[in-house]
Amino acid sequence: MKSYSKYLFIPLLAFLLVPMSCTDSDLLNQENGNTVAAGAFWRNADDVSLAVNGMYHPITNTFFWGRIVHTGAMLRSDVFNVRPFGPNTAMSHFAGEPGAARWAIEIWQEPFVAIFRANSIIANANADNVPDQAQRDGFVGQAHFMRAFCYWYLVNLFGNVPLVTDAITGAPEDNFFPAQVSQAEVYNQIIADLTTAEGMLPEAWTGMDIGRPTKWSATALKGKSYLYQGEWADAETALQQVVSSGKYDLLPTSQYGDNFTEANENNVESVYELQFLGQESFAWGVDIPNVGNMGNFHIDYAPPTKSPDQSHYVNSWVRELFEANGETVRRDQTIAYDYPGSTGYGGVDFRTDFAADLALARAEVAGNPDEGVAPIPEIDSVFTRKYAGMDIGTRDQVDFLGTNVGNNWRIIRYADVLLMLAEAKNELNKVSDAEGLVNQVRMRAMVDPVSGLGQDAMRQAIIDERVLELTGEGHRFFDLVRWGLADDYLGANSLHGESPKSASGGVFVPNKHEFIWIPASEIQANENLKQNDGYN
DSSP states (O other), rough: OOHHHHHHTTOHHHHHHHOOOOGGGOOOOOOOOOOOOOOSSSHHHHHHHHHHHHHHHHHHSTTTTHHHHHHTTTGGGEEEEOOOBBBBTTTGGGOOOOTTTSSSSHHHHHHHHHHHHHHHHHOOOOOOOOHHHHHHHHHHHHHHHHHHHHHHHHHHHHOOOBBHHHHHOOOOTTSSSSOOOOOOHHHHHHHHHHHHHHHSOOOOGGGGGGGGGOOOHHHHHHHHHHHHHHHHHHHHHHHHEEEEEEOHHHHHHHHGGSSSSSOOOTTTHHEEEEEEOOOSSSOOTSSSOOOOOOOOTTHHSTTTTTTTTTTTEEOOOHHHHHTTTTTTTHHHHEEESTTTTTOOOOBBBEEEEEHHHHHHHHHHHHBBBTTTOOTTOOOOOOOOOTTTTTOOGGGGGSSSTTTTOOOOEEEEEHHHHHHHHHHHHHHTOHHHHHEEEEEEHHHTOOOOOOOSSSSHHHHHHHHHHHHHHHSSSSSSSHHHHTOHHHHHHHHOTTTTOOOOTTTOOOOOOTTTTTTTOOOOHHHHTTTTOOOOTTOO
C-alpha cells in the first residue's frame, strides 16, 4: 500500500536537523547546527522508527534505485541497445572510465550511506529506548536486512568493497579509511545479516507497514546470495523454505502485468519490493523529506523520443525468443513493438503512439552517408514496456523525468524464487524437480511445458526462462556475469550474431567490465582503496 512509501521519504536528516541557539558574541564561533549529539537522539521508539525510515531513503532516491543504478549498471545487459548520450550513458555501453564518465560515485556512496544508518540502528536500538521486544526486533531486523541488501548490490556492482559493520561515532578508534575485503567475506556478512534478520522480522507486516522486508524477504535474498556463489545445496534449502512457507503464489495470468504497475502493489507474488510514489516535489537526489522517491528510472526505460537521455532499443533476440515460445502474456507486458493489439502510453495504438520512435529507428538503420552517419542495421523497432510509465497515462501525462511515476520496483518476485530454486535443483542433478518449478512459471504464461530435458538442456531452458519472465527487472547482467557468459553474449564475438551494443559500438572486455570502476574521488580520499582490474 502506498502509505508506506510516505514513511520512506523521511530521511535520517529529519532527526539530525535540530536548531541550536547562539548569541551575538559567538557569531564567529558557532557549533554546527545541522548535527546532534548521539545522546540527544535514540531516546525512544519514535526516534528509532525515524532512523529506520531514514535508512531506506538513500536506496530509493534518484541517486540509487530511483534512477542512477539503471542508467549505468542495469542497462549494461545484452537486452538493451543503448543509444549513446555522452558521459550519461558511457557506463551502460562499456565506454566508461574513472573520471571520464558519470554515475559510479552515486551508486557507491548511496548504499554506504544506508549502511551507516543501518549500523547506527543496530548499535543504538536497545531495551531501554525500545522496551517492546517485538517492535525492537522489527527495527533491528530491518537494519540487518538493508545492510545485507546494500552489500549485495555493492559486491555485484564493484566486486571487492570495504566491509563496515560498526557504527561510526567520531571516536578515535573509528576506522575512517577501511580497505577492501574479498567478495567471499562480503557474502559471509550478507548471509550472517540475513540469518539474523530471519529471526527478527515478522512473516508479514500489516497496515501502513506493508512493504517492509519480512522474514521471507531475508530468506529469499539469502538463497539468492548462495546461488550467486554456486553453493547449490544451501541455495536450495533457503529458496525451498520460501516456497514451502505458503505465503506466496503467482498472480493469475490476467494479472501478470500487475507486477510492474502501480496497481496491486505488494501483492501475493511480491517477496520484496522497493516503495515509490509519484510526487510533485522534485529535487535531484537530495536527502530531504518528501522528495526523491519517485520513479526517475522512467528516463531509462521510456522510448527514445520520450527520454531526455536518448534511451535504447530492445535487441531483436529478445523478441525472437518470445516469438519462438509462442508468448503473448509476458511479451505484451515486457516489450512494445508492432504485434497485433499492441498499444503504447495510455492504451493508444502502438503505431500511432510510437510513430516518432519508429521513424527514428528507420533513420538510424539507414544512416546518412552524406553526413558521415553510418547505418546501424542491427537496430530493431522494439521498446521496453516494464517501468516505462505506460500504465500511468498518455505520453503528455507522464512527466519526462518520471516525477509522477510511482511504480514500486519488484526486487524479488515469487516467479524469480521458483526459477532460482529450479536452477539450484538442476545443478544438484534434480532435473525432474527443476522441470516442475519451471513449468509452474510457464503454465501461468500459458505456454507449453518443458519435458524430458537432460541437465544441460534444462540449464539452458532456465537461462531462457529468466529472459522470458524477468527481462527489464534488473537481473540479466548479473546473471550473465555469475554464469560466466557475459563475454559470450556481450563481447566482440557475441553469440547473438550481432553486437548488443551496436548503437554505441560498445564491447564488453572480460576481466574488466564484470564490475564498475571504483570512483576516483573515493580512491583519492582513501589510500587503502585499490582500483578494479582494467581501470588503472
